[in-house]
Every structure is written in C-alpha cells, then in structure tokens.
Amino acid sequence: MTSIKKVFVTGAGAMGNGIVQVAADNGYEVKMYDLKQEFVDNGMQTIEGSLQRFVKREKKTEEEKKEIMGRITPTLDLNDASDADYIVEAVFENLGVKKELFGKLDEICGEATIFGSNTSSLPISAIATGTNRRDKIIGTHFMNPVPLMRGVEIIPGMETSDETLDITMDFIRSLGKEPNVARDYAGFVASRVLDVMLNEAVKCVMDGNKPADIDAIIKTCLNFPMGPCELIDLAGADILLHVLETMEEEYGDRYHPAPLLKQMVRAQHLGRKTGKGFYDYSK
Ligand SMILES: NC(=O)c1ccc[n+]([C@@H]2O[C@H](COP(=O)([O-])OP(=O)(O)OC[C@H]3O[C@@H](n4cnc5c(N)ncnc54)[C@H](O)[C@@H]3O)[C@@H](O)[C@H]2O)c1
Missing domain, CATH: 3.40.50.720 (NAD(P)-binding Rossmann-like Domain)
Known part of the structure; x- marks a missing residue:
C-alpha cells in the first residue's frame, strides 16, 4: 500500500x-x-x-x-x-x-x-x-x-x-x-497504435465485409483475443471517434475517421452502452 x-x-x-x-x-x-x-x-x-x-x-x-x-x-x-x-x-x-x-x-x-x-x-x-x-x-x-x-x-x-x-x-x-x-503526444502509445486498426476495420465494413467475418479473421489469423468490431462496441463508437479526431488534429489524415463511424455515432449506434453497434445487444 x-x-x-x-x-x-x-x-x-x-x-x-x-x-x-x-x-x-x-x-x-x-x-x-x-x-x-x-x-x-x-x-x-x-x-x-x-x-x-x-x-x-x-x-x-x-x-x-x-x-x-x-x-x-x-x-x-x-x-x-x-x-x-x-x-x-x-x-x-x-x-x-x-x-x-x-x-x-x-x-x-x-x-x-x-x-x-x-x-x-x-x-x-x-x-x-x-x-x-x-x-x-x-x-x-x-x-x-x-x-x-x-x-x-x-x-x-x-x-x-x-x-x-x-x-x-x-x-x-x-x-x-x-x-x-508513454510520452505525452495525442493518443500516447496504446490508442495511437490500436485506433488505426479499428478505423481500418470500420472501412472494411464499408467495403462490404461483415463485422462477424472481420472479427473472426482477426481473432483466428492474428490471435487477437477480441475482434475490432467487438472492441469498438465495447469501448463505444463515440469514444473512438473523439480519439481519432484528436489524433487527426495532431498527426493528419491517417487518423481521419471512417464516414461509417461518424454515421454510427449520429445514429447513437454506440455499441453495448446503447444496445446497438456493429452487433445487436438489445436482447
Ligand atoms: N471506453 C473505453 O474503452 C475507454 C478506454 C480507456 C480510456 N477511456 C477514457 O475514459 C474516459 C471515460 O470514458 P468512458 O468510456 O467511461 O465514458 P462514459 O461515457 O461511459 O462515462 C463518462 C461519465 O462521465 C460523466 N461525466 C461527464 N461530465 C462529467 C463531469 N463534469 N463531472 C462528473 N461526471 C461527468 C458522465 O455522466 C458519464 O457517466 C474518457 O476520457 C475516455 O476517453 C475510455
């Protein structure tokens, strides 16, 4: 203590x-x-x-x-x-x-x-x-x-x-x-490295991939314990959007939020906390 x-x-x-x-x-x-x-x-x-x-x-x-x-x-x-x-x-x-x-x-x-x-x-x-x-x-x-x-x-x-x-x-x-x-630059280390991947997963959904397929591929092929769509639903799409916007200001376009992420936040499809995100939690 x-x-x-x-x-x-x-x-x-x-x-x-x-x-x-x-x-x-x-x-x-x-x-x-x-x-x-x-x-x-x-x-x-x-x-x-x-x-x-x-x-x-x-x-x-x-x-x-x-x-x-x-x-x-x-x-x-x-x-x-x-x-x-x-x-x-x-x-x-x-x-x-x-x-x-x-x-x-x-x-x-x-x-x-x-x-x-x-x-x-x-x-x-x-x-x-x-x-x-x-x-x-x-x-x-x-x-x-x-x-x-x-x-x-x-x-x-x-x-x-x-x-x-x-x-x-x-x-x-x-x-x-x-x-x-970690050093005091926007996103530090964890968010800075992870959120590029999460944003890219949202773009994969926009390209027609199913969230469940993306999550399964990342878990089985890359050995991640959770898939990126599941993780966004857990963390909250609004949280990811805020963080990406902060990092975009600091580092430029590579953190530009995927349009679907913005749309999900506007529709309150924030993930577990609102009962709907990439997956449905209402039941
Ligand atoms: N969700 C994640 O996965 C995650 C991970 C790491 C860090 N964070 C960070 O942790 C912080 C909180 O995130 P969260 O996911 O718990 O958010 P959340 O939306 O679940 O909870 C935020 C809470 O803060 C309260 N609040 C807002 N303004 C307040 C004020 N002025 N005084 C007292 N309470 C106030 C709200 O009423 C709400 O209950 C954020 O800075 C976020 O970036 C989130």
Whole structure:
C-alpha cells in the first residue's frame, strides 16, 4: 500500500466504475462522483454485477464482495473530494470538460492531492493548464474492462514532477496493475497504435465485409483475443471517434475517421452502452 488512502473517481461510466471497483478491491476507500443519481446508481450496479461474477467463479467470497462494496461511497457532491489523496478523472473525452473539472477540484482538494486523468488521447500538459498544480497532474490510462486488463499507460505531462510519477507508479502497482510510461503526444502509445486498426476495420465494413467475418479473421489469423468490431462496441463508437479526431488534429489524415463511424455515432449506434453497434445487444 502506498501513502495514498482515499481515492476519488470522477465519472461513473464504463471506465470510472471499473477504476472504482479495482481501487476498492485493493483496500482503498473510494468515492465515485457523477452528475446524476441514475449515473452513480448504474455505476454501483455494474460493480456489484462484476463482483458477483467473481463470486460465481469462486474467485471471491460473498463476504469479500460485501466488504469491497462497503468501501465505495457514491456521491453527487464534488466537495466530497476535499479529503482525497488521489483523484482519477474518467469523464467525457473532451478537453474543455476535463479542464473545467480539474479547475474546480484544484480549489477543493488539498495541496498534496494528485490528479490522474484517464483520457485516451488528450495531451496531459493541456489538461494541466486548468489548474495551479501542473506538477501533480498525470495521465493514468486504464484499459477496458478495467477489472480484467493488466496494463495501465502512465503519461507525465511537461510539468509533471518525478515525485508525482513515482507515487503514481506505486499506486497503480498497488492496484495489481502493471504501469508503463508513454510520452505525452495525442493518443500516447496504446490508442495511437490500436485506433488505426479499428478505423481500418470500420472501412472494411464499408467495403462490404461483415463485422462477424472481420472479427473472426482477426481473432483466428492474428490471435487477437477480441475482434475490432467487438472492441469498438465495447469501448463505444463515440469514444473512438473523439480519439481519432484528436489524433487527426495532431498527426493528419491517417487518423481521419471512417464516414461509417461518424454515421454510427449520429445514429447513437454506440455499441453495448446503447444496445446497438456493429452487433445487436438489445436482447
Ligand atoms: N471506453 C473505453 O474503452 C475507454 C478506454 C480507456 C480510456 N477511456 C477514457 O475514459 C474516459 C471515460 O470514458 P468512458 O468510456 O467511461 O465514458 P462514459 O461515457 O461511459 O462515462 C463518462 C461519465 O462521465 C460523466 N461525466 C461527464 N461530465 C462529467 C463531469 N463534469 N463531472 C462528473 N461526471 C461527468 C458522465 O455522466 C458519464 O457517466 C474518457 O476520457 C475516455 O476517453 C475510455
């Protein structure tokens, strides 16, 4: 265990609730903050369901599940971050939203509190400009689904201190994850490399390939555990679109989003979270 004891996670969505679960599972007191009661309720339900699957597979006991749930406090009040040692931000992938939130937290939190951002693509150095603690802002890019994925990308910004980096590496290890450092350019390493492939898979669908065929080929021929269409449905087409647009600004045309991806986002075919993406999840 590190010097960190209390963790505050902003955003109870796909990533936020996963990060909350993993932190509570590893002994931390965690508050989970979102804008509406239904969002935090959904987050709590997802965590309970995920832990229940561990119980079913006999990886955890019912008692352990209860203890983990007992360490989580849902909240709609940002002021509850005042006693946090570590913030992990997992709200919408939008620079303005993240900067504004960090600006507010900067006023609320103690001087020593470190702010990690789970952004998939936005430069940490830009997010840090919303605060007066640029040395304590760092990227903590967890992967989806958080309870199952081993790696976390750690991204120091231009002004992040060595101390913030060291504390963050220890904190991530204390969650049973393996941290590795990436440079602070849009998309870092994981999104930068993966999303070219995901965008290309959308273009393959546009060329007439069936999503199920694309996924089967990538899994059987390239040994990927999931196909790209399944992965887009899991991550959210909107998330991929935002990330591609950010990287297009930075690196140019090679990240230009496939027209079908934009169309899917306009139609709210975002994947699992809306019940429809490349596949149908409504049943
Ligand atoms: N989905 C993925 O596979 C994935 C993987 C790695 C990183 N990320 C990144 O994680 C972040 C969150 O993604 P997600 O998939 O969990 O999104 P999501 O849409 O599932 O959840 C986002 C949550 O943030 C909340 N929110 C928005 N603005 C807020 C604010 N100002 N204060 C508090 N809560 C606010 C929303 O109500 C929503 O519940 C994004 O930056 C995304 O790029 C996503």
